Amino acid sequence: MRILTGAASWTDPTLLACGRFYPPAVAANAEARLRYYAARFPLVEVDSSYYALPTAENAWRWDQRTPDGFVFNIKAFRLFTGHQTPLSALPADIRAELDGWPAPFLYYNDVPGELRDELWRRYTLALEPLRLPGKLGAVHFQFPPWIRRDARGHAALAEAARRMDEHLISIELRHRSWFDSPAATAGTLALLRDLGAVHTVVDAPAGPENSVPAVWASTHPELTLLRLHGRNAAAWNRTTQASSGRFQYEYSEAELAELAERFSRLAAQSAQAHAVFNTNFEDQGVRNAAAFAAALPGF
Structure with a gap:
């Protein structure tokens, strides 16, 4: 069993701006940043892949800049999880196929079937x-709060599992x-379990309608996953300039013990376990992750 701990981003703007994690010469250089982070943590979650399709070129660079045994969990593209997706987030040639679309955004079911197939094809190729x-851990599907436990919700989860049948996927539910x-x-x-998906144990504020309780269970023999969003209920649904502002929590x-x-x-219960801290405001994520690792029994 390997227990790996890390943050949900190594490039959050507030982390770079605070100046408390990266030395100045490192913060200004993309390659140096990842090498510096990977020397201190064995795991990171890629957040940028939620906002746009990842590229094979970037994935190759990430591999080259990290040591053997380092693990990347990849957050699934927003279109694939049922989130509203700007047309600008799609590749140019896909946008061209949607010329005349009447809104600046769209949802998964708005995309013609052949274009959905192509987007999934490019996505999986980019992870190779x-x-x-x-170095690829789980592809993490964080579904929006409007995906409920009903026929539509079951279909959304099954679609993700079917499309990623050759990959390990984790699923986070928010209704x-x-x-x-x-x-x-x-x-x-x-x-x-039937879908072959990893259940995500969620630590989040108690109370908000769009948060779920921590369900301490494992559904896959390969991976146990804990994602920690902090417990700041006042900021949970606040609109902030940086998305990490919603997760300010030390x-x-x-609590960590x-x-x-x-x-x-x-x-x-599994071969590997990941604890990912999504408290990415300034250096809270990396500090929380380091303190959690130190608190693990037998550390």
């Missing part, structure tokens, strides 16, 4: 430079219906 050397009763929780976990020593204990017990 990480998959081949064994409470998936976990609003013991029966619903059991059914959701059974569905993820975990206390007691309790989380580390629970996580280490659950991690024993």
Whole structure:
């Protein structure tokens, strides 16, 4: 069993601007930044792949700039998870095929089938430079709060699993219906097992309608995944200039000790376990991740 800890971004603008993690000479250079981060953590989640399709060129550079054994989890492109997607986020030739589209954005089901096939094809090809050397962890599908536990929601999850059948995928759900009763929780976990998907244990503020409880369960023998968003309920749905502003939170020593204990017990059910801190405001993500790693039993 390998327990890996890291942040959900190594290039958040507020992390670079705060000047507390990267030395000045490193912060200004993309290659030096990733090398510096990878010397301190064994895992990172790629956030940019949510906003636009990744490219094989960038994936190859990420491989070249990180040591053997380093792991990248890749956040799925927003179109594939049912989020509103600007036309500008699509490749130019795909946009040309949609010439005349009446809005500046669209959703997955708006895209003609042959273009959806092509987008998925390009997406999986772009991941090959990480998959081949064994540096690709999970492709993470964070579904929006309007994906409920109903026929539409089941179909969305099944589509992701079908399209990524040769990859390990993790699924994060954000509507409470998936976990609003013991029966619903059991059914959701059974569905993820049937799809061959990794359940994401979520640590997030309690109370907001678009947050779900932490369900401490593992559904895949290869990976246990914990994503930590902080517990700042006041900022959870706040509009901020940087998206990381919604996740401003520094975990206390007691909180991290309790989380580390629970996580280490659950991690024993899989070959590898990842703890990803999405508290990316300034250097909170990297500080939380380092403190969590230090709190793990036997560290």
